[in-house]
Amino acid sequence: MSLQTDKRDFSERTTDGLGDSFMRNAVGSAQDSLKTRRLSAATALGDWEQWRTAGQQIRQHTLQNLDYYLEQLAGNIEKKGGHIYFAATKEEASSYIRDVIVQKQAKKIVKSKSMVTEEIDLNHVLIEAGCELIETDLGEYILQMDDWDPPSHIVAPALHKDRRQIQRVFAEKLGYTDDESPEKLARFARKVLRQKFLEAEVGITGCNFAVANLGAINLVTNEGNGDLTAAIPKTHIAVMGMERIVPTLAEMEVLDNLLCRSAVGQKLTSYITVMGPSAAGDTDGPEEFHLVVVDNGRSDILGSEFNEALQCIRCGACLNVCPVYRHIGGHAYGSIYPGPIGAVITPLLGGYDDFKELPFASSLCAACTDVCPVRIPLHEQLIRHRQNIVKENRTGSMERFQMKAVGRLLSSPALFGKTLRFAHPASRLMSKHGRIVRGPELIRGWIGSRDLSQPVKQQDSFRAWLDKRKGESGQ
Ligand code: SF4
Numbered sequence: 001m002s003l004q005t006d007k008r009d010f011s012e013r014t015t016d017g018l019g020d021s022f023m024r025n026a027v028g029s030a031q032d033s034l035k036t037r038r039l040s041a042a043t044a045l046g047d048w049e050q051w052r053t054a055g056q057q058i059r060q061h062t063l064q065n066l067d068y069y070l071e072q073l074a075g076n077i078e079k080k081g082g083h084i085y086f087a088a089t090k091e092e093a094s095s096y097i098r099d100v101i102v103q104k105q106a107k108k109i110v111k112s113k114s115m116v117t118e119e120i121d122l123n124h125v126l127i128e129a130g131c132e133l134i135e136t137d138l139g140e141y142i143l144q145m146d147d148w149d150p151p152s153h154i155v156a157p158a159l160h161k162d163r164r165q166i167q168r169v170f171a172e173k174l175g176y177t178d179d180e181s182p183e184k185l186a187r188f189a190r191k192v193l194r195q196k197f198l199e200a201e202v203g204i205t206g207c208n209f210a211v212a213n214l215g216a217i218n219l220v221t222n223e224g225n226g227d228l229t230a231a232i233p234k235t236h237i238a239v240m241g242m243e244r245i246v247p248t249l250a251e252m253e254v255l256d257n258l259l260c261r262s263a264v265g266q267k268l269t270s271y272i273t274v275m276g277p278s279a280a281g282d283t284d285g286p287e288e289f290h291l292v293v294v295d296n297g298r299s300d301i302l303g304s305e306f307n308e309a310l311q312c313i314r315c316g317a318c319l320n321v322c323p324v325y326r327h328i329g330g331h332a333y334g335s336i337y338p339g340p341i342g343a344v345i346t347p348l349l350g351g352y353d354d355f356k357e358l359p360f361a362s363s364l365c366a367a368c369t370d371v372c373p374v375r376i377p378l379h380e381q382l383i384r385h386r387q388n389i390v391k392e393n394r395t396g397s398m399e400r401f402q403m404k405a406v407g408r409l410l411s412s413p414a415l416f417g418k419t420l421r422f423a424h425p426a427s428r429l430m431s432k433h434g435r436i437v438r439g440p441e442l443i444r445g446w447i448g449s450r451d452l453s454q455p456v457k458q459q460d461s462f463r464a465w466l467d468k469r470k471g472e473s474g475q
Contacts, residue, residue, distance in 0.1 A: 002090070002118070002119065002120075002121040002124070002336075003118075003119050003335055003336055003337075003346065003349055003350045004334060004335060004350060004354055004355075005150035005331070005334055005335060005336055006150070006331065006334040007334070007354075008334070010332075010334065010357035010358075010361075013328075013331065013332040013333075013334055014328045014332045014361075016331070016332065017327070017328035017329040017331060017332035018327060018328060020329065022162070023152075023160045023329045024326070024327060024329065026159065026160055026161070026162055027152075027159060027160065027325070027326055027329050027330075028326055030153075030156065030159050030320075031319075031320045031321070031325075031326055034264070034265060034316075034317075034320040035320055035321060036265070037264065037265020037266075038261060038262055038264075038265045038317060038320070038371075039265075040265065041260075041261035041265040041266060041267060042261050042262070044267065045257065045261065045267075051254070051257065051258060051373070052258070052372075052373055052374065052375055053375070054254050055254060055255060055258045055313075055373050055374040055375070056311065056374050056375040058246065058251045058254060058255060059255075059310075059311035059313070059374045060311065061247075062243075062245055062246060062247065062251075063243060063302065063307065063310055063311065066242070066243065066245070066302065069212040069245050069246075069247060070086075070212075070242065070245065070293065072212040072213060073210050073211075073212040073215060073245060073291075074086075075215070076212070076213065076214060076215025076216075077215040077276060077277060077289075077291055078215075079215060080215050080276060080277040080279065081277045081278075081289075082215065082276060082277030082289040082290065082291065083288075083289065083290045083291070084290070084291045084292075084293065085290065085291070085292050085293065086242075086293045086295070087120075087292055087293065087294050087295060087296070088295050088296075089295070089296055090119060090120035090121060090294065090296045091120075093120040093122075093239065093292050093294045093296070094120045094121060094122045094125040094126075095125070096292055097122060097125075097126070097204070097237055097239070097290075097292060098125050098126060098129050100202075100235070100237060100290060101126065101129070101131060101202055102129060104201065104202065104235060106131070106201035106202045106235070107130065107131055107132055107201065108131070108132050108196070108199050108200045108201050108202075109126060109131050109132065109133045109134070109200060109201070109202045109203075109204060110133075110134050110136050110193075110196055110197055110200040110202075110203050110204070110228075110229050110232075110233065111123075111133060111134065111135055111136060111140075111203070111204040111205070111229065112136055112137055112203075112204070112205045112206065112219075112221065112225050112226040112229040112230075113135070113137035113139070113140050113157070113206065113221075113225075113226070114204070114205060114206025114207075114239055115154060115206065115314060115336060115337065116206060116239050116240060116241045116294055117204065117206065117239050118151070118336040119241075119294070119296065119336060119349070120239070120294060120296065122204070122239070123135075123148070134193070134196045134200075136193050136196070136197070136223075136225040136226075136228070136229055137157070137221075137223065137225055137226075138158075138186060138189055138223060138225075139151070139156055139157040139158035139159075140157055140158075141189055141193065142158045142161060142166050142169060142189075143157055143158055145169050145170065145173045145174065146161075146165075146169045146173075149161075150331060150336065151330065151336060152329055152330025152331050152338060153316060153319055153330050153338065153339075154314050154315075154316040154319060154337065154338070154339070154341070154342075155263045155264065155314075155315065155316035156316070159330065160329055160330065160331070163180040163181070163182055163185065164180050166180070166185055167179070167180040167185060170185060170188060170189070174188075174192065176188055193225070197228045197229070197232045197233075198232065200229075200232065200233040201233055201234060201235065202233050202234075202235045202236075202237060203228075203229035203230050203231075203232065203233040203235070203236050203237070203286070204229065204236075204237045204238075204239065205217075205219060205226050205229050205230050205236065205237075205238050205239075206219075206226075206238070206239055206240065207219065207238045207239065207240035207244060207291070208220045208244065208256070208259065208313075208314075209244055209245060209246045209252050209255060209256075209313075210240055210244060210245045210246070210291065210293075211245075211246055211247075211248065211249060211252055211274065212245055212246065212247050212248070213247060213248045214248070214249065214274070214276070215276055215277070216274050216275060216276035217238050217240070217274070217275060217276060217291065218246075218252050218256070218272070218273070218274050219271070219272075219273045219275065220256055220259055220260065220269050220271070220272055221269060221270070221271045221273075222264070222266075222269045222270045222271070223270070223271075224270065224271050226271065226273070227271055227273050227275075230273075230275055230286065231275075231284065231285055231286065233286060234286055234287045234288065235286055235287065235288045235289075235290070236275075236285075236286040236288070236289050236290070237289075237290045237291075237292065238289070238290070238291050238292070239291075239292045239294060240291065240292070240293055240294065241294055241296075241298060242293050242294060242295050242298050242299075243298055243302075243310040243311075244313075249274070252274075255313055255374075256268065256272055258313065258315070258373035258374065259313050259314075259315050259373070260272075261373075262313075262315035262316075262317040262371070262373040263315040263316050263317065276289060276291075277289040296349065297348065297349045298310065300348075301345075301348050305384055306344065306348055306381055306384070308376050308377060308381065309341070309344050309345050309348065309376060309381060311374045311375075311376050312341055312345070312374070312376060313373065313374055314341075315373060316339070317371045317372065317373065318339055318340040318341050318367075318368035318371060318372055318378055319338060319339030319340065319341075319342075320371075321367040321368060321370075321371050322339050322340050322362075322367065322368055323363055323365065323367070324361050324362055324363060325338060325339045325340070328361070332361075333346065333358060333361070334354075334355070335350065335355065335358070337349075339368075340362060340368035340378045340379075340382070341368075341376070341378065342358065343358040343359050343361055343362060343382060343385075344359070344376075344378060344381045344382060344385065346358055347359060347385055352388075352389060352392065352394055356389050356394050358385075359382045359385035359386050359389065360386065362379065362382050364379050364382065364383065365379075366378075366379040398442070402442065402443070402446075417463065420455070420458075420461065420463065421458050423455040424454070424455045424456065424457045424458060427454050427455050428454075430447070431454040434453060434454050435451070435452065435453060435454065436452040436453070436454055
């Protein structure tokens with residue numbers, strides 16, 4: 001999978017999402033429970049707003065000094081006998097990883113959950129190279145078994161599936177014969193995966209944060225699969241977006257606190273691990289460690305008007321409060337990064353040609369901005385995208401004409417007043433039982449996606465009432 005998960009039109013994808021009542025229920029109840037858990041975990045930490053400010057400052061400081069910290073990280077990893085590779089593009093990143101694996105003649109690969117490996121299309125590249133690749137995060141494993149169904153959430157990739165669907169997938173693809181109890185399904189997957197861990201020659205993980213002064217990476221997981229992926233195979237390859245770095249363990253601790261509470265409403269997840277190249281004399285752990293640092297467009301974002309998007313710690317909290325995500329679901333974004341942060345970063349990484357609709361998939365209610373643990377002004381970034389898209393004339397000619405007409409109408413009180421006078425008689429042709437149900441071609445799409453009341457008659461309007469009051473009071 002690469003950044004783009006679905007090439008169909010945005011309207012087709014959203015129509016699918018809106019029509020999938022099962023998915024909408026699943027997303028709605030997941031959002032509700034994650035929201036409540038996040039709130040109580042955040043409150044338990046004390047002054048949450050101060051923690052958010054600390055998180056924002058750490059991320060901003062690191063981004064301002066990114067070259068320094070990356071250099072420090074590289075030096076420390078090499079000093080400890082590890083390898084570090086800076087990949088300018090996704091092709092460079094996945095080719096490097098493939099070459100390491102091919103050189104070792106390794107075939108069996110286990111992998112833990114990592115969005116950046118999706119972004120660089122790693123699974124596809126390794127499978128083409130003849131590797132047997134197994135996703136070990138339970139959610140990702142379910143998606144892989146379901147013919148690589150795309151993820152629909154940054155933190156909970158299989159959020160759109162329920163236990164019955166998972167039971168069906170396991171029965172069809174793995175010969176599972178038991179019922180749909182989550183415990184039994186998880187136990188079954190664990191048994192299959194344990195064997196895969198033991199057989200694997202190379203383990204690939206993501207990296208929540210690299211710690212510059214230690215030359216190490218930090219993994220935050222709940223299932224322990226990340227640790228097994230990193231520790232059992234002889235070679236560990238970690239992949240990180242170039243911005244996911246902290247100066248020291250002190251900053252990592254602040255961000256881990258914000259991440260765990262915002263992502264899953266836990267004080268800390270079950271496993272918080274700091275690892276890197278094995279030290280001399282270590283009796284276990286991998287013999288070889290590689291860290292691949294992926295740029296893939298991030299340098300262009302750095303220092304731009306979208307710089308703050310790089311502060312993201314991929315907690316998924318903005319998805320959990322977004323009313324648009326709730327209704328259309330993750331697949332409608334057509335990107336591995338859905339929700340508000342996806343609508344900001346996907347067009348930056350993948351361009352407006354394929355993703356110009358995403359910044360418009362927002363009500364601009366700013367719930368995402370309010371919840372973001374590192375204070376990214378998401379709704380402002382969406383507006384900035386919209387301005388750029390309009391400036392670049394990427395909206396359709398019909399839409400431009402409509403916007404000009406509406407702009408003209410709304411900027412002239414006299415014209416607006418006159419138009420309102422005709423609104424009721426004109427709308428009679430378009431209405432049935434007091435609702436507007438049809439209209440001219442120019443606004444048919446707009447009407448079709450809204451529930452609109454027929455405008456009131458002129459003599460019952462607010463303006464008429466106000467004029468009458470003014471007349472009565474002699475104003
Ligand atoms: S934008 Fe903020 S809330 Fe959304 S995933 Fe990133 S850090 Fe979390």
